[in-house]
Amino acid sequence: MADLRLALLLNAVSPAIGGVLVRGEKGTAKSTMVRALARLLPELDVLGGCRFSCAPGREYQHCPDAASHGATSSAPARLVELPVGATEDRLLGSLDLEQALTAGRTKYTPGLLAAAHRGALYVDEVNLLPDHLVDALLDAAAMGEAHVERDGVSVRHAARFLLVGTMNPEEGELRPQLLDRFGLTVEVRAPREATERVEVVRRRLAYEAAPADFAGQWAEADAALATQIAAARERLAGVRLPDAELLRIAQVCAAFDVDGLRADLVVARTAIALAAWEGLEEVTADHVRAAARLALPHRRRRDPFDAPGLDEETLEDALQDPPPSTEDEEDGPDDDGPGGGAPDPGEPEGSRSDQGDQGSQAQPQQAPAGQGQAPEGKQHGEGKPYKARLFSVPGTGQGAAGRRSPAYTRNGRVVGARRPDPSLTGLHLVATVRAAAQRGSSSVGTQDLRAPVRKGREANLVLFVVDASGSMAARQRLRAVTDAVLSLLMDAYQRRDKIGLITFRGAEAELVLPPTSSVEAGAARLKHVRTGGRTPLDAGLRRAEETLRVERLKDPSRRPLLVVVTDGRSTSGPAPAATAARLAASGVASIVVDCEQGHVRLGMAAGLAVQLRAEHVVLSDISAAGLRGAALAA
Helix, strand or coil, X not given: CHHHHHHXXXXXXXXXXXXXXXXXXXXXXXXXXXXXXXXXXXXXXXXCCCCCCCECCECCCCCCCHXXXXXXXXXXXXXXXXXXCCXXXXXXXXECHHHHHHCCCCCEEECHHHHHCCCEEEECCHHHCCHHHHHHHHHXXXXXXXXXXXXXXXXXXXXXXXXXXXXXXXXXXXXXXXXXXXXXXXXXXXXXXXXXXXXXXXXXXXXXXXXXXXXXXCHHHHHHHXXXXXXXXXXXXXXXXXXXXXXXXXXXXXXXXXXXXXXXXXXXXXXXXXXXXXXXXXXXXXXXXXXXXXXCCCCCCCCCCCCCCCCHXXXXXXXXXXXXXXXXXXXXXXXXXXXXXXXXCCCCCCCCHHHHXXXXXXXXXXXXXXXXXXXXXXXXXXXXXXXXXXXXXXXXXXXXXXXXXXXXXXXXXXXXXXXXXXXXXXXXXXXXXXXXXXXXXCCCCHHHXXXXXXXXXXXXXXXXXXXXXXXXXXXXXXXXXXXXXXXXHHHHHHCCCEEEEEEEECCEEEEEEEEECCHHHHXXXXXXXXXXXXXXXXXXXXXXXXXXXXXXXXXXXXXXXXXXXXXXXXXXCCCCHHHHHXXXXXXXXXXXXXXXXXXXXXXXXXXXXXXXXXXXXXXXXXXXXXXXXXHHHC
């Protein structure tokens, strides 16, 4: 919690840092901490009559309210909350339909991005935010402005805000593009010390008994903290970042091989803010160390299977004082010792150290831990997920927006018009005017309103059923199967699916991973799958049937995709034909990944695919080994 407190305060001192991502388990007061920040932010000077909080003397040139700007007044900095279920219209703003229909005027109603300008935008459960909202949020965060082009509205307005998000990693990871937009990240865990837990409970109960009295006890401390933030903001411009510390920042970011230069900028801004917070005039190595620990953990991940965090040994190595620069390097060293200077005219050719040590081969330098080496299990061509084929559910669904199967969604291309629901959030202007014309009226009435029908893609529930029996337990085959499932897991992550994992072996099937959005959890569970024993294929299918039935009750609009990874053998329990027929009759889209190997093949997996009415795919078509083999053959 100390790290979270520091990260929030530093962003209050210097909003240019770019916000905070708070990762942590449930019940750790993440949201409470973030909401408490709003009380501490200094008040803003705003122009009267401006719905976009323009600052006097720094008016945004495209402000829609420029004509109505009035006298300057003070207003508190706003903390705007973006709920997971918000619509795109609520985020960006939309056409004022009442004005359009009654007065014939095109008037823009601002959204949450406008309300958050010069304040903070808080997204609880940011990892569950729909992709189309994430895209709009990314555009505004990158440009510092929102550009709205929809329903006859063309508006630009300023949208510079402190972005704060909270998430529980068990429910799924964030897209890398959104991760990189957060300046700092903090991992939050509940205290394990009994005395700390007791104090938390005691204060919570005291607040519930008398909220006003409890807040009054801390009013003086809050005021002192707000004053300290304001003072640090005043000192910020005077803090000096020496070249040596700037070089140290570059060394640290290069050591962790982060993408782009945003990490360097964030570490530098954080270090400067920390020096200002401590009342110092110059950034030191300790400031760089603290800034790196907050700014780099979420930027060093290469895929969702990498654990977040920093390697402390690599960090300390990178923080060492930079080597002094030598202005005369191009002239060569001054001494004539081994490896430097001109050769001695009396020295026999080939006797110098750079040629005479041929008996001992040069040893390659070892990279520091966590630097320049692929992690265990992620070496090139071994255990690393590759891009999988796109498997989709047939037909057109109406599920949550995603990237897998065709669906009617709130975003996407317009393919038609329909009569609107009671809450009209978008207008199909051409269809609306056409309906009025067909009615023979020169004006548009409520009965003529038409909403657009949009077609995009949805996320699905991808349920893996993996054969972990003795027939699959040979090391080479198990590695290939794991490789294939990892590639499909990566595909599910990129397409924003929910995933589940069932394994079957011995006499039963086990739901190893209940359906979740955390692909990271799926990869972790896959590493610890027990193998061996007989093959209860029917038990695996029955467990899948029951899991899909329960999930259909929870989320009826999310269509499932069943992926069965097996060689088709069934050596325990009843034959799978009846269960497969029920799954096929229920309309579940299925894929059978055939893992059979050897010169003599029985084709049982292909037969199972027929019973499931599923697509039959050979393991080598989606595994890394198969991709490497195809590349070598080419």
